[in-house]
Amino acid sequence: MKTHRTLVCLALVGIAALAPSVFSAEKVIPSQWAAVPVRIDGANQEWQDAAIIVEKGSKAEYALRNDDTYLYILFVFKDIPALSTFEMSGMKVYYSFDGKKSKSDGFHFVKKTITADELIANLEKNGEVLTDEKKAGIRQQKAYMIYEGMPLDPSKPASPQAAGPADPPTFRDKLSQKISVVEFRIPLARVVQAGGAVAAPGSSLKLGFEWGGMTAEMRSAYMARMADSGSQARGQGGGGFDPAQKGREEGGEGSGGMEGSIGRPDPRTKKHSFWIDIQLAAKVS
DSSP states (O other): OOSSSOOOOOOOOOHHHHHHOOOOSSSSEEEEOOOOOOOOSSSSSSGGTTEEEEEETOOEEEEEEEEESEEEEEEOOOOOOHHHHHHHHEEEEEESSOOOOSSSSSEEEEEEEEEEHHHHHHHHHHTTTOOOHHHHHHTTTEEEEEEEESSSSSOOOTTEEEEEEEEEEEEEEEEETTTTEEEEEEGGGSOOOOOBBBOOOOOEOOOOOEOOOOOOOHHHHHHHHHHHHHHHHHHOOOOOHHHHHHHHHHOOOOGGGGGGSSSOOOOGGEEEEEEEEEEEEOOOO
């Protein structure tokens, strides 16, 4: 079985063609109708005529499409610090139906490396039947890269219209010449209102996008390094050391960045966040 590492370099033919349609975000952004399903592969072939919007803070470019089953989202990262924060934290996509900036509903899109046995368990959890021969083939490779779109509230049930665990939110990305193209696909049946109704073509939503910042693992590693530095200082006759105080003094978590080797905030951990109002496209007859 071939690896799930599909992050091979792709010649992003046509990226430059996106530039002429770039414009500033409007009050309500119309999603465009997807006449054919968008292939989620980190390429941009289906987006050549898309209305691309530039997010001022991160300089990320994005576009929206939908059909009667999925919401498709394109992100293009050309700014290295903004791309680095996405690589380290993944992307959270929030949604609400009442126009409020609520973080209670949404999905966390992350890619991570897992073992062969973890991949087998993941595939079986999603309903795939694996023979012993297939499992043996998977175990020939020690690790795999997987892409996950996990609900922020796992206890919230999906709509009965959802196609089951085999059709979760998903994404793919590809990097070429320091430009990263990321495609997200969210089943509309998993965008569920409190009363159980789901997003549908023609309806309105507020979407929030958030990436970057210090993850729990990064924070723990940073504090461990600071504590180790303090231990070394005390061993050399230095005074007491408070890693939390050092972090505050040097602009640590409170400044939105983890410290670099010389005490400056690390741009790879800057948090980016923005909200938009969208209207899903109605089906084209």
